[in-house]
Amino acid sequence: MEFINDVIGVITAPGWRHFVGALLCAIGGVSTVIAAAGVLRFPDFYTRLHAASVTDTLGALTLILGMAFLAPGLLIVFKLILIGLFLVLTGPTSAHAIANAAYTAGLEPIIGKIGLQKAKEEDEA
Amino acid sequence: MLYVMGLATALTLLWLGMSGIYEPVVLSLGVISIAITVILATRLGLKDRETSPYHRIIPFLLYTPYLIVEILKANLTVIKAILKPDMDIQPTMVKVKTTCKSDLAKVIFANSITLTPGTVTLRVDDDSMLVHGLYEADAQPEAFEEMDRRASIAGDGRPSKGKGATK
Amino acid sequence: MTLLSVAAVGIFVSIALLLIRLFVGPSLYDRVLAVNSVGTKIVVLLALVGFMMGRPDFLDIALLYALINFVTTIAILKFFRYRSFQISLIKPEVEPKGEAE
Incomplete structure (x- = not known):
């Protein structure tokens, strides 16, 4: 029993838990910036969707996940799980809805090589 | 009746988790709102096997680790493609055959394809899906076979052997 | 705390970049995509600001915003496809008799 209490104590100790949580948050923030840069850079609508x-x-x-590490109580973790579940369920659904609407409306995707690979092929030809 | 009970249980858990205040007044408000929701859902006819797939929760939980690994791999690919100074993407469109039978399995499969960055489902038909991919090498129909098999296990309960099955 | 600030600033920068795409975006669908993406980021930002201020009550607002964001995207797409909010997306299986135009 003491061992279990020790394990729980280590897991809930604020020190490393907060550090890991903040680190995960920072990774998430950086990756959102990268994704937004991709939305700006990519050449056509369908590729922007991937970014x-x-x-x-x-x-x-x-x-x-990082905020769940930072959370002071289990109720907050529950709410975070709900938000995450909801984002996972609705994110792809709305992405599919946008893509399907664009495809039905006749927006043509660019097919084939773009950029460096295309330039390489033209050099060889 | 079983599904109505399941819906009531899920709503009770949701209320207890969201409110966080366990006083008699608030709890009685919760009971009233759960009762109203259950009555409205019953009137709408949302009480069959399709609308409350509680028997699929455990197979779906078994499916998530595979999905998370796939999402991480695909994320790395797309982030590399964004950060490269020269664009060298190769967008393609492929038709992917699916062996999923029920609507739930098809939804799981199509949502998993869209959830992994680099592939987006454009249209869902009866037994095939139109998928737009960022790289031609990653978006071959063979690349989706594993996901299709696992999604049909999670949604249908068994690897279905339809005419679209390849093995 | 500094790492959390990095995350918050990152979300702000990405919202700014997405706003450029929202105003530049050649087609309607680019704009809808940008709006949807900004919405997702605002959900996360609400939760994060709540944590930074030590008030996790903000999570309820974030959850509500996630719900509204999804409905908004679907409503915009439906409106620009059918030019109306009134059309049912699910076709009735049996045509009502006598009421057909």
Whole structure:
């Protein structure tokens, strides 16, 4: 029993728990910036969609996991899990809705090599 | 009746988790709102096997670790593609055959494809999906077979052997 | 605390970048994508600011915003596809008799 209490004490000790949580939050923040840069850089709508889905998964979920490490109580962890679950359920659904609407409306995707690979092929030709 | 009980249990857990105040007044408000929700859901006819898939929770939980690993791998690919100074992406569109039978399994499969960065489902038909991929090498129909098999286990309860199955 | 500030500043910068895409975006769908993405970031930012201020009550607002964000995206897309909010997305299986136009 004492051993279990020790383990629980180590897990809930604020020191390293807060550090890990803050580190995960920082990773999430940096990855959202990368994803936003991708939304600006990519050449057409469908490729931008891929960059935006980095935000929905890696960015938001790492941030929420990090905040769960920082949380002072179990109720807050429960709420964070609810938010994460909701983002995971609705993120791809709205991404699919946008993509399907664009495809149905006849927005043509760029197919084939773009940028460096295309330039390489033109050199060889 | 079983599904109504399941819905009431889920709503009770949601209320207890969200409110965090366990006084008689607040709890009685919770009971009233749960009762109203259950009555409205019953009137809407949301009480069959399809709308409350509680029997699928454990297979779905077994599916999530695989999904998380796939999401991490795909994230690294897309982040590399964004950070490269020269664009060298190769967008493609492929038709992916699915062996999933029920709507739930199809939703799980299509949502997993969209959730992994680098692939987005554009259209869902009866037994195939139109997928837009960032790299041609990553978006081959063979690359989705594993995910399809696992999604149909999570949604249908067994690896279904339809005409789209390859093995 | 500094690491949390890094995360918050990162979210702010990415919202700014997405706003550029929102105003530049050549097609309607780029703009909807940017709005949806900004919404997701605001959900996370609300929760994060709540943690930084030591008031985790903000999580309820974040959860509510996540719900509203999803409905907003679907409503915008529905409006620009059908030019109306009134059309049912699910077709009735049996056509009502006598009331058809």
